[in-house]
Amino acid sequence: MILAAGRGERMRPLTDTCPKPLLEAGGEPLIGHHLKRLQRAGITDVVINHAHLGHLIEARLGDGTAYGLSIAYSPESQALETAGGIRTALPLLGHDPFIVINGDVFADVDLADLCLRARTLSARGDLAHLVLVNNPPHHPAGDFHLAGARVSSTGQPMLTFSGIGAYHPDLFAGLNANERAPLGPLLRKAMTEGRISGQHHTGRWMDIGTPERLAELDRQLRENA
Template structure:
């Protein structure tokens, strides 16, 4: 199974920290933020990784290389400009293959069990996506989608349990069949269309999940990861 780490964002809310350093390389607990994903993916036996990048992407390649230092193999999907989530994934499809794959946002800190998600990928069975959902954080109280009792997701957060998309999911390549590569495209419209057909499942993660989107949350992530590094 392959996994993709999304690392092409500019990190506007983190400026000036991200003016000279891409957000995935900001230090957290003695590692670049993206390094924790790579380490956890490797521990789950997922060692073929794709990383997309745009802003200061050459720094990401210089820091991570071919992945050997982490025990993984990294291929890079280079974007001249950030292509949004769906556009970035569609552009990277030739590197991801024909089987379902895992995607994780590069700017979150989490203890999600990637081993379980790898198992989800093997049993999509007609489902186009399986998303990790978390309780609605204070900065996003309305939530994104509703988790229904049968494990499917609804576009209406008022249906079932209102939760926030964690930026972590398993996708079938068919979800991106009509998304042209090398062009910006958002993921949410694709997911909503698939949800309307009952083809998106989800699960609630109750462990650690932190959207490292501000300098304050970066400091919080650093404090948490300092304990992991011991």
């Protein structure tokens, strides 16, 4: 699943007429970079949620054929936040564990390996596996602590959640469809139960949350083309 329902307030005025996932870097929409990496990882089915200007996302990506994928859409009348969006899309995602990517990040995380890690999740075991990264300048405090392969909400050093992870559907069992809900409280509750694993990704990762970071990514991609 690719999360693409955010309004992109920090990207305004760019996002007044274009949904953030369709903003381009290196001649490709941000979401297009994800779709290409998912296809190369052997993934065939993708769910995309959307809200703000979502019809433009569907018009641009269609059924996914151009990317060698099958895309299903989970429209939201208003953005439901991360957990709410995932819970609402569960009928499309099915009963098995799945991976989720924020639409506004750029990373070279090994998605094929993440799929393998997703298969280790279970209703009686770990409910999520998170990809953590070094804290960027705009988020110096980080989010979670990683000790070995276990993730907790306290401890030092803290790392930043990349917006990329694998989840078991049972993590969202207490939510209702079309209910606004953030992901953090669900993860922290599961962490207290020792049911969240993780990894430290030290490769490429960028949070494309501002026009300046979008321009920087565009510059990097064009220089390395």
